[in-house]
Amino acid sequence: MANKLISEMGLPKSIANIFAARNIHTAKDALSLTEFELTELLDVGLAEVTTAVSSISHLPTRLKGLDAALCGGIPFGVITELVGPAGIGKTQFCLKLSLLASLPSSHGGLDGHVIYVDTESKFSSRRMIEIGVNSFPEIFQIEGMAQQMAGRILVLQPTTPTEFSECLQKIKDSLLQHHMKLLVIDSMAALVSGRDGQGQCRQHPLGWHMTFIKSLAEFSRIPVVVTNQVRSHSGDDPFHYSFQDSRQNLDFPTTFDSHLVAALGIPWAHAVSIRLVLESKSGQRFIKLAKSSMSPPVAFTFAISASGISLLHDDGIEMTGPEINGICGQGNSGLFD
Numbered sequence: 001m002a003n004k005l006i007s008e009m010g011l012p013k014s015i016a017n018i019f020a021a022r023n024i025h026t027a028k029d030a031l032s033l034t035e036f037e038l039t040e041l042l043d044v045g046l047a048e049v050t051t052a053v054s055s056i057s058h059l060p061t062r063l064k065g066l067d068a069a070l071c072g073g074i075p076f077g078v079i080t081e082l083v084g085p086a087g088i089g090k091t092q093f094c095l096k097l098s099l100l101a102s103l104p105s106s107h108g109g110l111d112g113h114v115i116y117v118d119t120e121s122k123f124s125s126r127r128m129i130e131i132g133v134n135s136f137p138e139i140f141q142i143e144g145m146a147q148q149m150a151g152r153i154l155v156l157q158p159t160t161p162t163e164f165s166e167c168l169q170k171i172k173d174s175l176l177q178h179h180m181k182l183l184v185i186d187s188m189a190a191l192v193s194g195r196d197g198q199g200q201c202r203q204h205p206l207g208w209h210m211t212f213i214k215s216l217a218e219f220s221r222i223p224v225v226v227t228n229q230v231r232s233h234s235g236d237d238p239f240h241y242s243f244q245d246s247r248q249n250l251d252f253p254t255t256f257d258s259h260l261v262a263a264l265g266i267p268w269a270h271a272v273s274i275r276l277v278l279e280s281k282s283g284q285r286f287i288k289l290a291k292s293s294m295s296p297p298v299a300f301t302f303a304i305s306a307s308g309i310s311l312l313h314d315d316g317i318e319m320t321g322p323e324i325n326g327i328c329g330q331g332n333s334g335l336f337d
Helices: 013-021 027-031 035-042 046-056 064-069 090-102 125-135 145-150 161-177 207-220 265-271
Strands: 079-083 113-118 153-156 180-186 193-195 201-203 224-228 230-233 239-241 252-254 259-262 274-281 284-291 298-305 308-311
Touching: 013 046, 027 046, 035 046, 064 284, 064 298, 064 308, 079 090, 079 207, 090 113, 090 125, 090 180, 090 224, 090 274, 090 308, 113 161, 125 145, 125 308, 153 161, 161 180, 161 207, 180 207, 207 224, 207 265, 259 265
Parallel strands: 079 224, 079 274, 113 153, 113 180, 180 224
Antiparallel strands: 193 201, 230 259, 274 284, 284 298, 298 308
């Protein structure tokens, strides 16, 4: 990604030509400067520079159709959420993204370090290496490369909301001191949800964590990926979510029988910029781009293999109506990862 030519990134020709005239030819060249430095160097407005940098700053998922819909991949500087039922592939997705962020730039990676917050002890170094060996054999066959890649991924495992809060403060310091290129929190809902002394479900306050994580993304200008669990939602309890691009002004007050909904609720949904829903329906797995300012809602069928997640077709299926926000999957009640 760092060595990708700006001329191949779909920028308006006028802007791409200005970059070329100033000898800024790759994403790495552009991202080595601040937006204010680019404004002065290119002699264009800040709004134009911000738009251009936003188009350049993505972590490709290597899922061709999804990357096209996302205009390059997982965007920098905002929160991308993966939500879906247990076993659907959220952690598999996170492991692959962690590999891609730590890959050498000569092989299309970000050549950086990753912080992986593993709240449910699901991180598997063995599985990550398996994905790497099968996805990038030319890299992982190099002696010592697997150990080098593993050394670029810092895994933290907070078990309580208090530990998680302390963890976030340490992450902020690490982002300043190290070459961090990706933050993964898998999962957010596992820590903020719990049970009280009478065994009743309760949810810890989320406001501070939500604001802090969003500020981390904006401050560090790296991709922040957070997984979210789902909960059952009975037909007697109608819900109203608006995850569409606000410019489309499409809200869908809908009632589903025994449907699944994202566990963290509406305030969290509005804090994320990209929502990817992973679900299972009629024996197939789907990944849906349910919220994005860059693309209309679209779904892709996918499978999980030794090399991780792969799309069965690069052409997405456009969605309309309640299916955009609905989540299909197995499960009866409570929380699922």
